[in-house]
Amino acid sequence: MSDFIIKPSVNNNKLFKIKKTIDENGNLINLPIIVEKPLTLYLNNQEIVTMMTINDYPEYLAIGYLYNQGMLENYSDIKKVEYHKDLKTIVVRTNSKTNYEAKLKKKINTSGCAQGTVFGDLISEIEDIKLNKKIKITHMQMMNLSKIINMEPSLYLKVGAIHGCVLCDVNKPMYYFEDVGRHNAVDKIAGLVIKNNINTSDKIFYTTGRLTSEMVIKCIKMKIPILISRSGFTAWAVEIAKKKKLTMIGRVRGKRFNILSGEFRLQYE
């Protein structure tokens, strides 16, 4: 039934530690707990961010982060990615100076942290993106994807405190990433997509996390036309999804769901 190309890293023992805890009856219990580690990302000689991550796919995470923040356009811009495990550092080197570095230089006098301005840029970056309108999904296909994903052994089922993102075909989930931060999980998908030049125009993006504006923007930036979550949503996320004709479906649990935007891609049986 499960046919994932990338499965959750459940067999990577480095991703969790056994800790002694005490339960409500005063009994000592050995509990596996997820390990989060800092990973500092550099774009050439520019320190960008320190991410807290389970660190199973540092390269996908780094590339995806830069892509989703609009600091990197194409995979072909990259000359080299250097991961220094001991220094908890990853350096993405590009062939030429990136836009981002030029933009940043200009802004440095007024703005210490690029977060704010970069967010504004993100919205303008998705302005021209048109999502594939031909792809459809049936209610049955959606329930089936959700069921396979929920039954697949995952760090979520094993240790909890984690979010998952899955890139799916209409008929099957394909790439399943998890991380302590839901944005890291999305960024790993983005890294995978741009590194392997995966066609996303017929794909579905499934997330366990909430559908906030940033999540919707990242999905659109990756040109994925259908976004599904078992969790809730915010008003701005719905507004952006409607504007960009993204099919957004939330609170998918068992047979139940709410479709918030892009109804034309959903077929009821």
Place this chain on the structure above:
Amino acid sequence: MSDFIIKPSVNNNKLFKIKKTIDENGNLINLPIIVEKPLTLYLNNQEIVTMMTINDYPEYLAIGYLYNQGMLENYSDIKKVEYHKDLKTIVVRTNSKTNYEAKLKKKINTSGCAQGTVFGDLISEIEDIKLNKKIKITHMQMMNLSKIINMEPSLYLKVGAIHGCVLCDVNKPMYYFEDVGRHNAVDKIAGLVIKNNINTSDKIFYTTGRLTSEMVIKCIKMKIPILISRSGFTAWAVEIAKKKKLTMIGRVRGKRFNILSGEFRLQYE
């Protein structure tokens, strides 16, 4: 039973919008959805960050963010807080140049986004903090707090997709803040605490969100000795909590829980 000094903003109609959605049977449903808005924070003439927030307490959020990021030491450093609703901007003005601005100037050549370095600073900032060891909580008191909080009308119960943080006495929850980001909810608590000079050494911090390293660091920075969550936890969070002798209790649901650190403050009946 409920005796909150600050209750969730359930009666603030500006915090949600009614959106037309379609359910699994194809029925049109009017659903209240939480509104997230960007709020750009300036420290004097320095743009710091744009936060996505429900924006019910912009001043507490701004002050708490600066405090938790180590950019502001005391409330008395603040000369004025200007909230410009139309510009979606809040400016915190200090009497003298803050440490942060000096630090930032020095770092600007090598580091575009302060996030990474600031995070490193946070850990060193809690180095000297000693949490109150005399305060105790009983299993019954903990269950009682959790029950009152879960039954209180909240945006979580009304619209979902939101996290809550509550500053409690041993015997009663007192200040209940919610936000789309769990860090915003914590930062509002911090803002409240430093603005009103609340003694936190006998308080309990309850959060609906996961106990990650950042959450633990913020709790310790606020000098609160007991941290409780209904959600899970990460290994690093447990390690920091143990080192700082913070009482950390996770997965509190009904009578069940896991105590991860600082068992000496918990009394079983």
